Amino acid sequence: MALLEVKDLCVSYGAIQALHGISFHVEEGEVVTLIGANGAGKSTTLRAISALQIVDSGSITYKGVDITGKEPSDIVKMGLIHVPEGRRIFAPLTVRENLEMGAYTRTDRRAIRESMEHVFDLFPRLKERLEQTGGTLSGGEQQMLAVGRALMSDPKLLLMDEPSMGLAPILVEEIFDIIETISKQGVTILLVEQNAHMALSVAQRAYVLETGTIGLSGPAQELAENPRVREAYLGGH
Amino acid sequence: MAKFKKPSVYFVAGSLLIFLVIQGLISTGTLNDYWKGIIFWGGAITIVTLGLNLIYGFNGQFSLGQYGFYGIGAYGSAYVTYHWVRGDPAAMVVALFGSLLVIGLYAALAWGLRRFYGVTVKARFTFYLIITILGFWASVVVLVPLLGPMMWGFFAALPEAVAQPLVFFLALISGGMLAGITSFLFGLPVLELGSDYFGIATLGFTIIVKVLLDNTDTILPFPAMKGARGMLGIPRWTTWAWVFGTLFVVIVIMRNLLHSSVGRAIVSVREDERAAELVGIDVANAKILAFVLGSVFAGVAGGLRAHDITFLHPQSFHFIQSFNPLIIVVFGGLGSITGTVFTGFLWIVLLEGVLRLFLPSGYETWRFVIYPLILLMMMLLRPEGLFGTYELPFLRAAHVAKRQAIAQKPEEVPV
Ligand SMILES: Nc1ncnc2c1ncn2[C@@H]1O[C@H](COP(=O)(O)OP(=O)(O)O)[C@@H](O)[C@H]1O
Ligand SMILES: [Mg+2]
Numbered sequence: 097m098a099l100l101e102v103k104d105l106c107v108s109y110g111a112i113q114a115l116h117g118i119s120f121h122v123e124e125g126e127v128v129t130l131i132g133a134n135g136a137g138k139s140t141t142l143r144a145i146s147a148l149q150i151v152d153s154g155s156i157t158y159k160g161v162d163i164t165g166k167e168p169s170d171i172v173k174m175g176l177i178h179v180p181e182g183r184r185i186f187a188p189l190t191v192r193e194n195l196e197m198g199a200y201t202r203t204d205r206r207a208i209r210e211s212m213e214h215v216f217d218l219f220p221r222l223k224e225r226l227e228q229t230g231g232t233l234s235g236g237e238q239q240m241l242a243v244g245r246a247l248m249s250d251p252k253l254l255l256m257d258e259p260s261m262g263l264a265p266i267l268v269e270e271i272f273d274i275i276e277t278i279s280k281q282g283v284t285i286l287l288v289e290q291n292a293h294m295a296l297s298v299a300q301r302a303y304v305l306e307t308g309t310i311g312l313s314g315p316a317q318e319l320a321e322n323p324r325v326r327e328a329y330l331g332g333h
Numbered sequence: 334m335a336k337f338k339k340p341s342v343y344f345v346a347g348s349l350l351i352f353l354v355i356q357g358l359i360s361t362g363t364l365n366d367y368w369k370g371i372i373f374w375g376g377a378i379t380i381v382t383l384g385l386n387l388i389y390g391f392n393g394q395f396s397l398g399q400y401g402f403y404g405i406g407a408y409g410s411a412y413v414t415y416h417w418v419r420g421d422p423a424a425m426v427v428a429l430f431g432s433l434l435v436i437g438l439y440a441a442l443a444w445g446l447r448r449f450y451g452v453t454v455k456a457r458f459t460f461y462l463i464i465t466i467l468g469f470w471a472s473v474v475v476l477v478p479l480l481g482p483m484m485w486g487f488f489a490a491l492p493e494a495v496a497q498p499l500v501f502f503l504a505l506i507s508g509g510m511l512a513g514i515t516s517f518l519f520g521l522p523v524l525e526l527g528s529d530y531f532g533i534a535t536l537g538f539t540i541i542v543k544v545l546l547d548n549t550d551t552i553l554p555f556p557a558m559k560g561a562r563g564m565l566g567i568p569r570w571t572t573w574a575w576v577f578g579t580l581f582v583v584i585v586i587m588r589n590l591l592h593s594s595v596g597r598a599i600v601s602v603r604e605d606e607r608a609a610e611l612v613g614i615d616v617a618n619a620k621i622l623a624f625v626l627g628s629v630f631a632g633v634a635g636g637l638r639a640h641d642i643t644f645l646h647p648q649s650f651h652f653i654q655s656f657n658p659l660i661i662v663v664f665g666g667l668g669s670i671t672g673t674v675f676t677g678f679l680w681i682v683l684l685e686g687v688l689r690l691f692l693p694s695g696y697e698t699w700r701f702v703i704y705p706l707i708l709l710m711m712m713l714l715r716p717e718g719l720f721g722t723y724e725l726p727f728l729r730a731a732h733v734a735k736r737q738a739i740a741q742k743p744e745e746v747p748v
Contacts, residue, residue: 146611177611186601186604187605198612245612
């Protein structure tokens with residue numbers, strides 16, 4: 097059984113339909129990427145899964161439970177965490193407080209402290225800036241904080257929306273290294289990216305989203321070599 | 334919720350000292366009835382404003398509804414004691430046990446609804462409205478004949494020195510619960526609206542309450558409230574001990590709430606609603622909780638005020654009055670309990686107490702020129718309010734303070 101199974105998902109904004117019945121799945125332990133051009137519906141898909149967006153029809157099954165129509169807070173409690181586009185950290189709160197907020201749904205203080213240590217291991221830079229407010233961090237640091245905050249809730253499945261957006265190339269490398277590390281530590285990842293090149297290099301499988309429908313899909317390696325994908329998303333090289 | 338923490342020794346000692354000094358001034362007659370009234374009034378307004386600070390200052394929901402709930406609490410508790418002292422326990426039974434019954438039904442319904450996902454707000458509101466009506470109807474038909482005589486007999490057996498404060502206590506609680514039930518029913522559908530619309534809706538609510546209070550004896554079945562003529566004959570039971578005790582309890586409840594994880598949720602909804610959702614906070618619940626509790630405070634304060642002045646008039650709950658707590662909370666500092674308490678008393682003592690004495694008669698309305706001038710100065714010189722987010726050490730909670738200007742928030746990116 098797949099950890100996450102999306103079937104015939106339709107979402108619309110008013111009269112505009114953004115997703116026309118897409119289906120895909122994510123197996124436990126995988127890194128799966130959803131690539132596609134700007135406006136293809138990638139963020140909409142993630143928002144629908146984490147219940148931030150109302151769906152018209154279709155079903156979303158996570159850990160064998162139909163989670164369509166649940167509250168966002170219920171979904172977080174089930175270990176399905178969304179790292180959104182644009183980071184959405186608490187700008188007025190310090191790094192430490194942001195991380196603590198990530199553990200909002202947890203009660204075991206020792207386990208929370210362990211998660212915090214884990215986050216510091218991954219992002220030593222956050223540890224140096226513990227008392228700095230989130231709003232004063234650089235873009236890369238904010239992205240690290242967003243990922244760190246998500247890890248604080250002990251996720252089983254991470255939905256990551258364009259973690260490389262707006263980052264300098266060196267930071268992009270760093271973020272993708274972190275994604276690989278997190279994945280090796282047993283977290284399943286559904287990664288949305290416009291940076292198809294990097295995304296296909298860390299993922300095992302990939303889906304290509306084209307204006308609300310899934311076009312190609314398959315092993316990431318294969319898609320990376322597919323002429324159509326190379327043409328459209330990898331700059332034709 | 335975090336466990337009920339013991340207030341620190343300094344805080345209790347300081348509070349006790351303030352209580353005793355004022356009590357001494359009252360007992361020795363140093364403070365005459367005029368000043369006593371001003372101080373009690375200050376206490377009531379401070380409690381109303383603490384409620385607003387919870388709603389607006391800590392949870393970020395701009396509200397003009399406080400005087401509506403203040404009015405509901407005032408009239409509700411006054412109706413209870415008015416009839417009680419005239420030998421009729423029915424109002425008490427309905428307000429107290431009816432409210433408890435309705436709150437119990439709410440809890441049962443909330444538990445039941447948890448099992449169903451995707452129930453729309455409209456549907457939920459309808460369910461809650463129906464059980465509210467059923468609950469109060471049942472309390473009139475069943476509980477009044479059942480519990481009325483029993484309750485009356487019980488209180489008749491108590492010595493007067495115990496019975497009267499107990500009745501007053503229950504009346505205040507009833508007023509608070511009635512305000513809370515109303516705010517829950519109002520907040521459930523309306524809090525889903527954006528913040529600006531919420532402000533407008535609460536303004537509308539306060540206007541509706543005033544209109545209904547004008548017509549309590551015609552549209553509503555409460556003849557003793559006497560509509561626009563004003564309600565007379567409320568027992569004068571409010572003392573400094575009641576005002577102070579209620580204020581103290583409200584501060585401690587608010588402080589402990591804000592120190593708990595529920596308080597953390599309430600504050601993070603103010604900081605960034607979307608981010609709060611992402612870490613698993615139930616945003617709607619946090620908003621409703623803050624709004625209902627803030628309204629309960631206003632309702633209880635209304636009861637204190639009613640039993641001090643012994644006369645209620647709908648005009649006192651005109652929506653314009655709702656700007657009083659708003660001015661005080663901004664003046665004292667949004668998100669500062671200390672600021673609200675200090676400014677609440679200061680506001681009433683200076684503007685209603687001192688200015689009224691010093692302005693030549695006929696010029697009292699000049700206060701309404703002085704208010705906005707002070708406010709304007711304040712906005713120019715100290716926009717974060719007198720206290721900003723400063724708190725006395727006992728009240729301080731690390732995660733509550735708002736340290737960054739709004740301008741520092743990242744631009745609005747949809748999640
Ligand atoms: N809040 C919204 N209101 C209306 N239309 C929206 C909204 N969000 C996204 N859309 C539209 O839905 C489509 C998919 O958007 P989105 O999921 O953000 O794409 P992506 O993340 O792939 O860039 C786009 O055409 C976009 O304009
Ligand atoms: Mg997007």
